Amino acid sequence: MKRQLIAIVAALTALAALAAIGCAPAVPGEVTGPEMQAAAAAAAPAASGSLRLTVRLAPGGAEVLDRAVSPDPVQRRDPYRNEATFYRVYAADGRVLAERGFKLEAERRVEIPNADGSLGGERVQEDAPIVTLQIPRFAEAAVVRLYRKGAPEPELLGEVRP
Numbered sequence: 001m002k003r004q005l006i007a008i009v010a011a012l013t014a015l016a017a018l019a020a021i022g023c024a025p026a027v028p029g030e031v032t033g034p035e036m037q038a039a040a041a042a043a044a045p046a047a048s049g050s051l052r053l054t055v056r057l058a059p060g061g062a063e064v065l066d067r068a069v070s071p072d073p074v075q076r077r078d079p080y081r082n083e084a085t086f087y088r089v090y091a092a093d094g095r096v097l098a099e100r101g102f103k104l105e106a107e108r109r110v111e112i113p114n115a116d117g118s119l120g121g122e123r124v125q126e127d128a129p130i131v132t133l134q135i136p137r138f139a140e141a142a143v144v145r146l147y148r149k150g151a152p153e154p155e156l157l158g159e160v161r162p
Helices: 002-020 033-043
Strands: 050-058 061-070 085-091 096-102 107-113 119-125 130-136 141-148 155-160
Touching: 050 141, 050 155, 061 155, 085 130, 096 130, 130 141
Parallel strands: none
Antiparallel strands: 050 061, 050 130, 085 096, 085 141, 107 119, 141 155
């Protein structure tokens, strides 16, 4: 009885360890482990490095001020995922290739001398804020659209060609 209990505990421990690393037995027909990773990699296009775009969001439309290509990939973690602004990289057929947040600073704090000579601070709204985006480089990328989250639909801030 004691040996059977030890064997059962050992088997459950082994199954728990396999489940933790993604190798647990699956439901018949379910894709898991390396097969699942291969399927996900095939579905997502491969990026060849990254592209840094400096974009001015002018009232007349967005314009690219600077482009810089890098062999380094975009970091996996999206530090701006909770921001109200984000971009999407689209293929020519309308597929979304990537979506990430970015920080849009539409106002700046400036210091202005007061009448008595001391400095006072004010917030000044920018007419054409400038943002820098680090986007994955996709061969099939056709357009990058910048959005602000809104209800019921996101507001399009501008679009540029990568």
